[in-house]
Amino acid sequence: MTLPDVRAALLAGGLGERMGRLTETMCKPLVPYAASCRLVDFSVANAVRSGVPEVVLLSMHRERDLIDHLVAHWDGRGTRVNFGPHDELVRTGSLAAGAPLPPRPAESGTADALLNNAEYLFAPGARDVLVQHADHVYVFDYGPMVAAHRAAGADVTIGVQRIERRFVHLFGMVEVDSDLRVRRLVEKPAEPTSDLVFTAFCVFRADVLEEVLTSLAALGEDGWRHDISRDVLPAMIREGRRVLAHPVSGYWADIGTVERYHLEQIRLLDRPFPLPPATLPRTLADVPSRFVPERGSLIGAGVEVPAGAVVRSSLLFPGCVVEPGAEVDRSVVLPGARVRAGARLTDTVAPAGEDVTGLRSGLIDLEPA
Template identity: 80%
Template sequence: MRDVRAALLAGGLGERMGRLTDDMCKPLVPYAASCRLVDFSVANAARSGIPEVVLLSMHRERDLVHHLATHWDGAGVRVHFGPHDTLVRSGDLPPGAPLPPRPPESGTADALLTNAEYVFGPGVRDVLVQHADHVYTFDYGPMVAAHRDAGADVTIGVQRIERRFVRLFGMVEVDADLRVRRLVEKPAEPTSDLVFTAFCLFRAEVLEKVLGSLAALGEDGWQHDISRDVLPTMIADGRHVLAYPVSGYWADIGTVERYHLEQMRLLERPSPLPPADLPRTLAGGPPRFDADTHCLLGDGVVVPGDAVVRSSVLFPGCVVEPGARIERSVVLPDARVRAGARLADTVTAVGEDLTGPRTGLAGLEPA
């Protein structure tokens, strides 16, 4: 894997996450009572033996850079901070000072173009494009092997899902040899139950060439997006676009509703993401599943005997007071649920003080 470089897309605004991204960038939203969203992709790269991950960030990136430098850089993988790498490593950045602004970007393909000098380079044979808001545990090694054995120009992860949800993703159509014949982003009328998991492995020289040809179309000549431009162009040009089936759990956390829903799925037995397999950047120990309350409890969380807590996910640092009631909810770090508060089917914000009733996600989602 030494000639594979990962490019981590972490520049989205996260507007669909509503109040959860009021005070933090989306990749840093806590997850699974153990870590943050971005940790899954970086952990997968480290687990797979990929030597370097290039961070393609944009919004509120100082906090994201600090998180990755603290928890991941040098821990089985090197994190390259793009144009900020020298400054971050120099120690000359004053505490709390913002990072210099990056060039503006209109989409995911722009992120690759503006960071091309860090993504491409001598010794890089393949570029793995990842997203910082996807939840899954995966070894990319077999995917790299299949990609190279097939001589593919790009290999994309695919997974079968319920047809009714396909319109939320990139729909993929393949032939009997798993060669991709069509990719349609968020189709109005899906014709396949196969979706793009949005991580993909490009031959570096091919990706660089395709990006250059698209950029030559001018600012208004394309949509600046990997799923809407780069991959469809490669398919239309007859390049070898291979699908790699992804079994096991994978989730794209795009909205408050999905954020809540997918964490409720962690309470299933067996869990789709066993607590012992989760990255741990919020606390030293893994979360524990309490069978009596059917809850996932972060390291150090204490539930008073006279509080009622059922089918919920409680993060390290949260406080539940005696007399509180929490059902099918997610309580984030440093939130306090006061005596008499009643939570059902909802999510707290980080550090929120809950004193009364809250049911559902109204008020948390974007207006």
């Protein structure tokens, strides 16, 4: 076990409303990705890869489906998934198939999720708490980050990455000094003054995180915004606590909208690969998706492109069907979707189970109403 005294908190409670039709029938963490897995699998795979012994699931929306997925694919495979207040039900087999879960307390933000699960996050055995999100796509070993965090005596160490300045307003902007001490963090700034953004995974000293959350909760329901990026980290910076940045190289993406969902998957087809197919988690099939150079496409296990079909620069997921005479260009075809003969998809997504006929170009039909 590489990180025996680190416990992860996996934030997976968002509604995913900006994902439009893609989250009509499933929670956002379970949206399929990269013709190989689901969004949540990246963060869990990173925890397993890094030797984190326990991940505490912080979920709310359609969480029974999410729990079933994690039990089937991840729990006990090097890392234990703690299902919080539902853990005993899950492990004793007391939860009947399809039965609803007991309701959780309402949450107004990510910090509320930490507070509502404090008894599991701050239980004995963890020196540090690693906060993750269930909708971020990256392949990472947290070991060096935790080592740097401890060597520097940091209260919290946050991942940071440089991006194009024009996109900074979509993220948490970070300003650091020459020693990588964080001097300022502003969520979605109107006028960015830095090209450094918070990757939204970070390592807290467990005792410090508990103390800061307790002091913020004492402000009352309306005294703060209940958010890690807007409240917890800025409060620590103001108080002079040791908040350090850890540069993150390589591919990282926050999948927050239908547009990002489509764009970032098409980017996976670039050469060299941002994330090589062999590095992707595999939960949709037992074998990896394959890149087909003559089509410039990533094609999932069991999918065959028939003669007479045209597929260019696209992702075809396991379980989808493309009929002879169909055309798929710079598009994402999800499990169970069927692209009929004569149909044409361009720069779009075919949702899971959809029967596609006619022409579709762009994402407007998938966007939130």
